[in-house]
Amino acid sequence: MGPDMANGAPTAPGLSFPRETFAKLTPGPFLHAHLKQQEPTRANGRSPEDFRKPTVNIGSLTHSNGSAVVRVGDTAIVCGVRAEILLASDIPHPPRDDVEDDDMIEELGLLVPNIELSTGCSPAHLPGNAPGTLAQSLSYRILSLLNASNLVSPSDLSIRYTKPQTEDGGPSEEAREVTKAYWTLYIDILCIALDGNTFDAAWAAVIAALQSTVLPKAWWDADREAILCSPLTAEAHRMQLSGLPIASTFAVFSTASPLKRLEEADSWVLADPDSFEEELCKENLTVVMGTKHAGNDGLLRLEKTGGSVIGKVAMQRCVRMAEDRWREWKGVLGGG
Amino acid sequence: MGPDISHHPLAGADGSATISSNLYSVLAAVNGPIEVQRRDELPEEAAIEVNIRPASGVGGPRERWLESVVTAVLRSVLLVHMHPRTLIQVTLQLTTGPTLKLKNATRDISVLPSLVNAAFLALVDGGLPLQSTVTAVLLAVSGEEVISIDPAEKELAGCKSVHALAYTQHGDLLLNESAGNFNLEVWEEVADRAEKACVAAVALASEDDEMANGTAEAAPWLRRELEEKARDAVAWRDHT
Amino acid sequence: MPHQPAPSTNEQAFLLSALRENIRLDARPLDAYRPIDLSFPGGPDEYGTADVRIGKTRVLAKISAEVVAPYADRKFEGVFTIACELSPMASAAWEVGRQDQAEILLSRLLEKTIRRSGALDTESLCIVAGAKCFHIRADIHVLDHDGNLVDAACLALIAALLHFRRPDVEIHGEEVTVFPLREREPVKLSMQHQPFCITTSYFDGGLIMLQDATRLEEACREGEVVVSMNRFGEVCSMAKYGGAPVDGLGLLACTKAALEKVKMLDRLVRERLAEDEKRRDKGGLMKELRAENER
Structure with missing residues (x-):
């Protein structure tokens, strides 16, 4: 309590401040004082090995192919996955069809994550600014991990077409399967509240969103020379992610x-x-x-x-x- | 034995160095302590700014990530409290790189040791106060769990995991970036080999060591370079 | 440190009084260049990097190629871009992300001299009209700034373009194969002519004209004229961005003096390219001397 003014005579103010004031004035010694006790505790009450409990909600964004909201303590991150078609004919230097390429996703850039911190999620990140070093660095780490972990399989993102045998073609002319287009997944990660450890929560949001991503059935129509998609949800397929x-x-x-x-x-x-x-x-x-x-x-x-x-x-x-x-x-x- | 190093190639920068290994050539330049912008000013320490410029193209998120990693390493090495409210600006220019096609994660990690070593040499050349040395090394683990230090391009292209580690002269781990497919046992072996190589690079070479262990790993290349540089710097005294 | 302090009054006065007696601070003649060093670093398979040193000024040019779709309004031409970003490496006065005036002028001069004059034949970069073409990207890295960046950058860029080899292409009807560098010998770029920039700095209203100014001389000069021409005396561009006025005869004198220097630079580039080719072709030479039959 503050100094006692009730009897009119002002007493010298005590040197005890509330916890929040200590934390603001000398954060380092504040945390140190907590940790150096017998049972080390942190300022937020957790022990040094405690992680915060995560909660995940999926499918909340109806207009994206997949979405998830992840909350870890006071950090809340929303992730939406949007799929767009990239025609193979638009690629200047397409990969060869006969070569099985695990690196195709990385080469063609079919997974495009982008983390947006300038949403007002914390006093350090005011809305409307261009992505700073931290945001770019996080986006790159997520992209690097997505490609290196082989989470998404190239076959999920390829729209294949079997060229029919030509009528006058001999028996040596076999039906060839070519990739006519690819699905490109734009993975938008928005931080709506930030209380530390953005990377873990953002990465979990990406995984959860990809798990819930549904891609419509797509095929190459030879007569119209275009990719057509089926609007029926029954024909759509979920992504087959490998590993966690x-x-x-x-x-x-x-x-x-x-x-x-x-x-x-x-x-x-x-x-x-x-x-x-x-x-x-x-x-x-x-x-x-x-x-x-x-x-x-x-x-x-x-x-x-x-x-x-x-x-x-x-x-x-x-x-x-x-x-x-x-x-x-x-x-x-x-x-x- | 050790990478190819040249000291003070640039006249304009306060400190500069080039380092060429079998994979990368990096030119590092350091300016500092210099005036800092108000928004980057730190009241009790020097601000560190690292700029990485690739050989072709302008930098993007990849370079920002590399910059944040190198900045964190240099902050542990520089005595930042000796120059508060100033800026130490490090620019790293990549001039050549591997020509084989590598996976992005492998390529990103393989450039880190060259960047860290070049930055350190430029800081030394610029006379900035440092609390310890830092030596970085690249290791690759092949599919058959064979660990190689300073791998060639071919080994990198087919490796199962790649590791970039940096140690001080006392064997304190300052940087560890590992990517690929590995387990804790493999990593511990990698860390042991890296520590030995990094500590050996600055170790005082004793006669018996040189005779017994003439391998490239045990050669104190960094100490030799710095000693030669120091000798050249005072050579004028012998001539007058 | 976002701005470079001007030289002191003493330094300026000393420089000018020496120039009025026809003496430069490094004892060079007024129309002499500092020693120029041109090299092509990189492994035996790496083409397109040129490292130029004029005195202490050092510029690195790097050429890279990739396959892209051409611009819609130029279906039969490839794409050629020049990127020149000044970094704090050469001068603490230059900040990353902020375009300095020197950077803008340098980019503009290089564009006019090399791109607009058609030094590189962009039509030869076309692979399939309207669908595929080569994008040749030139990156200029200024490593050390001691004056005369324009001349050095242009020299580096031309040398790098002449040195570069792009991947070989084969077209069979609709199918295009771009061969990676290891499968087939890469091909030289088709250059129409080789322009160089010669900068003349002047003092005392045009009475004193000198070439290849050092940084100190650049800081004290009243203005400069940049003449871009090739060895046949064809002028690609003349630039005089502000500065004190110079009369027309002065400009003609600049141009005449520039021709001699252009021939010198051209000779230098050819010599170095020939040396480099010999050095890289050691393997090829040995192949020719073998008596064995491949079959």
Whole structure:
């Protein structure tokens, strides 16, 4: 309570401020005070290994081919998938049909994610600005992971056509299957609320949206020389995604500085940082795990930058935590 | 033994260096500490700006991502509190790259070690205060789980996973970017080999080490380059 | 540091008084170029990169090609673009993302000299009219700025264009095959002529004219005239963007002086290209000397 003014004589104000004031004035020592207790706790009440519980809603956008809303704590991200047709004849340098190409999706750029942070989702991201370095960097990481994880199979995105045998063609002239067009998926990711750890939530939103994506039945009409699509939902097909890659991000809070050696400083690895913690942590680690099965060893990506606290030992711990988190997401998203 | 390095090739920049490995050639230039824009100013440390320019084309989201990674590494190496409210500007120009077709993730990660090493050499040339050295190395794991350091283009094209790691001279891990298909055991082996190579690059070479382990991995190439540079810098004293 | 401080009054006065006695600070004659170095870095299969050094100024030009659809109003021509973005590497005064005046002028001069004059034959870049053509992209990277960027950039660009090889193409009716560089020998670009830019800076209302100005001389000059011409004396463009007035005879003198320098640059480019070809063709030479029969 504030100083007691009831009896008229002003007493010297006490040095105790409410928690929020401490957090605003000296965020670093505030977090440090929480973490250095017997049972390390974070300012948001979680323990360092606790992730926030995720919730997913799919199919809420009716005009897109697929959509999902993911909430992780106070971070909320909406993802919509729009499919458009790209004619093979419009591609200046199309891939050859007889060559089985796993990299076709990457080469033709059939998956186009774009993350939009300038929505007013946090005071740091005012609406209407061009994408800054952070937004471009996140978009690129998502694109890179989408292509490298082979989540989407090229056959789902190809519209094939079997050329009929010509009437006067000999027995050697066989029916040839060519790809007449491709589906290009524009994956728009909007952040409506940001409270740290954008990448994990955005990636989960992309997975959930792709899982719910439905592509109409499309075929090449030889007479009209165009692609036709069927409006019937019964004929539409869902995407066959392979694997379930899940991202888990960690941040490191450390009191080390050039004036204080790492061995004498205290450091904690915090799972799923919120925006308060993100501002105080310079070191970040993202672990992307996929399904472990034949041919797939489990880890798809490790990204660590910003400091030197996480070494081999801490990495092992983080990978274990990422495995638990993978199971948690699998329960929510299914698939895998 | 080590990449091809030339010191101070540019007259205009405060510090510059070129580094050429079997995959990439990078020209790095550093200006700093210089005046910073109000919006980027930090009250207690120097702001770091990294610009990456590809050989062809203008940079896009890929270059922004690479810039954010390199900036984070350099922030752990520079003594930023010594020049508050200033800007340390690093420009990295890629001049040549691999000609084989690589997967995008492999290509992105394979350029990181050259960028980090070039930036470090340019910072040293510019006389900026650094708290430690940083050496970055590229490793590729083939389908048969064979790990190779500084792989050739062909090994990269067919690899199962690719890893870029950077260590200080004490063996602290500053950067780890791994992509592909791997498990924790493979990564730990990769990290061990990378640490050995990076620490060896700046280690004090003792006579027995040189005799016993004459492999390219154990050669202290960075220390030799920096020692030669320091010797050249004071060579004028011997002549006068 | 978004702007370059002007040289001090002492420096300017010293430079001008020396020039009035026909002395340049580096003791060069008024019409002499600094030592020019032209090289083509890259592996034996990599064509199209030219590294030019004029004194301390250093410019790198890189040419790349890709297959695209041509512009709708130019169905029979390929696409040729020149990208010139100045980076803080050459000068801390240049910011990324903000177009400096030097950048705009440099881009415009290169466009006029090389693109508009038809130095590169764009019709030869057409593969299938209206459907496929080559897009030749030239990237100019200024690595070090010590004056005379225009001449250096133009020299680098012309050298790189002459050096570059594009992929070979075969057309069978409707089917087009673009051969990757490893399958078939790439093909040289078809160049109609090779224009070079010669910049003449002037002081004292045109009384003192010098070529290949250093950065300090550029900062102190009253204006400059850029003449673009090829070795036959054909003028592609003349540019005088503001600056103190110069009389017509002065301009003619610039043009005449430029022709000599253009011939010098042209000779240099040819010499270096021939040297580079010999160096790269070592394998080819050995192939010819073998007595074995391929069959």
